[in-house]
Amino acid sequence: MGRGSDRVVAVQVHINGRPYRVEGNTISGAQLRALAVPPIGPESDLFVERPGLAQDELIQDGQTVTLEEGMHFFSAPRTITAGATFGSGPHPRRQHCGQRLD
Secondary structure (H helix, E strand, C coil), rough: CCCCCHHEEEEEEEECCHHHHHCCCCHHHHHHHHHHCCCCCCEEEEECCCCCCCCCEEEEECCEEEEECCEEEEEEEECCCCCCCCCCCCCCCCCECCCCCC
């Protein structure tokens, strides 16, 4: 008689909106980062979406995640600098309703 618990299960998860198949029911945060295409680098945090009003959970690299079919993960910049400008040159003057804000 075969033992059903020895069978490896494949679970589909989503990372940044893309589907991935994972063999097994657990994975580390570092493995999730590497699974994504392109891989999620150290400049970003990895989160698992929680349904409803529950707060999304930050996943650490060394953390073991128990996978469920259809789980959604997403990355976000680790540091967000308010008011930062990107590119070269001075920051343009801000305007509101056609009026300059100085």
